Amino acid sequence: MKQRLIIFSFVLSLLIMAAKFYAYYLSGSTAILTDALESIINVVAAAFAYYSVYLASLPRDLNHPYGHGKIEFFASGLEGVLILLAAAYIFLHATQHLFATPTLERLDLGMYISLGSAFLNGLMGFYLVRLGKMTHSPALVADGKHLTLDAYNGLLIVFALGLTFFTKWIWVDAVASIVFALLMCWQGIRLVRESVAALMDETNPAVFNKVIDWITQHQKPTWIDLHNLRIQQYGGDLHIDCHLTLPRYWDLGRVHDEIDDFEVTMGKVLPTEIEIFVHVDPCLDACCSHCEITDCPIRAHQFSNKIEWTAKNMAMNQKHFNEIKLV
Template sequence: MQRNQNKRKQRLILLSFLASIGLSVLKFTAYYLTDSNAILSDALESIINVIASGFAFYSIYLAAQPKDQNHPYGHGKIEFFSAGFEGALIIIASLYIIYEAILRLIHPEPIHNLGWGSSIILFTILVNGGIGYLLVKEGKKVNSKALSADGQHLLTDVISSVVLILSVMLIWLTDWNWIDSVASLLFGVFLIYNGSRLVNNSVSLLMDATDPELLDRTVGLLSDKKQNHWIDIHNLRVQQYGADLHIDCHLTLPNYWDLGQVHGAIHDFENILKEANVAETEVFVHADPCLPQCCGFCRVENCPIRQTPFLKDIHWTRELLVKNEKLYNGAEK
């Protein structure tokens, strides 16, 4: 199943790469016909699409490689680097676009064949929108940051191209050529914002920053599948390496259980987490023995060592489970 997912990701990013090459040619053709600085901005940004899609293709290929002695957690983090690389390229392109827009404001030039140019850009909007939507959808499905980042970049390109079409229509109606440079300038600022978001997100993931959505999903799963003998979970950590997940936590179990029972409970616990995730999931569980303070929220029936009766169940939340302390501390508050 994992191999099929990797092949599908590679096919999708290859589609994006080939489409980016074709659309880049079309956009430069539109610029050649119109001499529009705004269309040139869109064409220059499409070069970034080509480079970024090519690097994303390589990153997905590398992320699919098996673990080795030098990379015991796999190669998945290359996908985060790919997203950051794409963001950096967008920022570089946007600075050049802003520079060209300022020059055109100072030294305006006539624009031609806006009808043909607009038709070509409209076609690229449809193609980019379809591929971008597909990449984002599949990226979320298979937990691939490289796919999602490339798809979001294409959808951003769609938004900017729509604004571009509107500006061209205004020029057509008003004959105000300065709108072309202003649209290009705004386009450059918009790209800086989106490129910065990609870079910041990439850096956070490379530094193993907590993903609140991913953590909440894991906590929700554990709450829904909660077993009576899962007395307590704490020090929960969920990390993403490309599409792969690594989960570790401390699980409190009855202290009178033998090693075989503990091993079986942990095995079942791990399987619940693995079966709920499409991506390959690696789980490490540290088993803790229960303490007398746990009795008030322990749901184990017919416990031979219970010292106090069951009082209340603790609602598991992200804030509680990530702490490196047993839940009875939360129950006392």
């Protein structure tokens, strides 16, 4: 599904790019050239996004035990770099024409083409971002955001061309290009920053909090403690590590069954492939104060109060106790 969608995005970007360069050929507008150059990035980005999604879909192997999903983060970062390079060229080209008086023709045709491409790019970008967030695909999200940015650019171009057409203010054409170049810089820097953060396994707060909410909603009394929770993203897939404290008087068979049940529960937190590694800790006497097992045969002292599991204490590599100092 994702690969077919990106192929469609690639073909659409090719057609739109050809139409924009044709409009530039007829009009000589710097703003339309800006739009056309930005479309080249759409084509290149869609091609690399297709390759990255294909590579991410390959199964794990001995050389890639966590899969190939991180290539999607690289694709997202590459798209950000391409946007920055295009923005730099557009800015230089526009500033050179800021005080010039080029001959502009057929601006009405340029407006029609820019408006049509803005509509198509906006529709495609919205769908790609939506599907990318649903499937946790950074490549789809990046490609969708880029198309959405291109749609905004198209609207800006239409406004600039309309203003130039009716007022004959030639400088508006160059100013519109400069404004959009600045917008492209912001988008490019944002994509590169997000890509680098993901490649360095920076915690995604939205995903982390969603996992914590899911755990607390399905928490069982036998899950005495959960800590050292770590979540890594490999493209659309997740890898989750945690330490789970269970009653120390349980036999190995019951511990195994409980871990299986925990993994099944955790595997439903998001509609994507999730790999879960659980390290089991035996309970300590100090756990009794917040342990909710009512028929515990080895309870050392009475239940005091339940400790709320939060993003802070679940990420720490230490058990939770009612005392101020954690052990």
